[in-house]
Amino acid sequence: MxxxxxxxxxxxxxxxxxxDIRTITMGISLKSCAGGDIDVVCDKVYKKITTLAKDLVKxxxxxxxxxxxPIINKRISVTPVATLVDALDEPSEEKAVMIAKTLDRAAKTVGVNFIGGYSALVHKDYTNGERILINSIPDALASTDLVCSSVNVGSTRAGINMDAVKQMGEIVKKAADKTADTQGFACAKLVVFCNAVEDNPFMAGAFLGEGEGECVINVGVSGPGVVKCALEMAKGKDFGYxxxxxxxxxxxxxxxxxxxxxEASKRLGVPFGIVDLSLAPTPAIGDSVAYILEEMGLEKCGAHGTTAALALLNDAVKKGGVMASGYVGGLSGAFIPVSEDAGMISAAKEGALTIEKLEAMTCVCSVGLDMIVIPGDTPASTISAIIADEAAIGMVNSKTTAVRVIPAPGKKEGDVVEFGGLLGTGPVMPVKRYSSEEFINRGGRIPAPLQSLKN
Amino acid sequence: MKAVVTVIGKDQKGIIAKVSNILYAHEVNILDISQTVMQDMFTMIMLVNFENNAVPFKDVTDALDKCGEEMGLSIHVQREEIFTSMHRI
Structure with missing residues (x-):
């Protein structure tokens, strides 16, 4: 025994x-649903999702x-919907939004709490369908409840598509304005990536990538609270310990x-894909990544030393986790979503944690500038420039980075926005007041970086 | 199917009697039992087997939850694999 x-x-x-287990995410390929007639496509999408995922929640x-x-979330990720839009006869934004609504309806039928994959991968250039899908994102997110969207604008091998970066700044603004009554909530469902991964089970950035199969089960773990409690026993010990x-x-x-x-893969008769080794915080007291960093000896998350502490944490989580699972994938690292982490909320409110420091932290951990509320009057070009900076970090360091910022309409620095639930509370954080407009308006592509002569 | 029943709380009369009665009534066989005091808390751990899975797992957890509430104890029933997978390579 x-x-x-x-x-x-x-x-x-x-x-x-x-x-807890943060999420069981079922990846469903929608490639077989592509076709010219929008009604037929929607019908096929709905049927495929509600058939394959009918037992997921149970x-x-x-x-x-x-x-x-506890398994907090059951979710679905699908093939980037731009693929379906590309195949439509006379594709349009209205038709793309119809697919979004179909996804929403299917997600509600099977009882999952989010469905991701209203996405486009445009790190080098757009197809027509991708351009249409991206233009439709604000409407799609404002007219659905559970659909999440992501756009990949850069990669280490392709460089950064600065036209897409410029456009995404505008799309984020539009999405916020369309959901002004919920303080720009649509933006919490929209992620802009560089080096997006194909098997990520976490929202809002989950989609089922090009190299994936028909259907797959990916699982995301959590547990910042457990790490924090374990470190309480290590007070005063050196970093090796x-x-x-x-x-x-x-x-x-x-x-x-x-x-x-x-177990889920066996019971559902669906292949097991990966376990994502991420430390994902929640707003619950004691479930915070910031508190782990503070437990290491920092007075407040954001103090000098935070980046080093996070680097150690992120690396040790991966080293410990890799041996525990047959297949590791997804984003795998510590998340730092400001509004979802009690310690980060507190540090941001006090001014200890700033966007500049968060940007430095994203160089050494999973994902990027996540769930950050910025003033509602932030220009689109400044949001684009924030995206460009993050994408550059991801591109040069061969890692995934992302931006999920919420320019909360009518809110200014010092205000606090309540999203509720897992999305938490976001103090409005200041951004630089100097314009990046001319820089963003150049357009074109930032070439892929050199992969040798690394310094 | 094997499961571990863990009872944690203040020591009192009749804990084993009540818990084992519920298990008996639901056709759950006790394979091993140990009790100890951990950080001033009475802790009883039973390894049990759901014979032929005759009774739904939920019925047993519901009955034990109710018993735990009445006696002011925390009672968990979990399939054995959660512990073996966490603590054994």
């Missing part, structure tokens, strides 16, 4: 330290109950993810 101390340790992690709940581990402690904890967390992924 297993040692009683180990049993109690597991139970304590779940009950007191917020250990299986998730059964696993939760039998293993006693800190890294070891994080690795051991990450191993245990990931084993849970692996178990749930295998």
């Amino acid at each position: 297993i040692n009683p101390f180990e049993i109690v340790e597991t139970i304590r992690m779940i009950d007191d330290e917020n250990l 299986v998730g709940e059964d696993i939760e109950e039998q293993f006693g581990i 800190v890294a070891e402690t994080i690795k051991k904890t990450a191993f245990k967390i990931t084993r849970m993810g692996q178990l749930v992924a295998r």
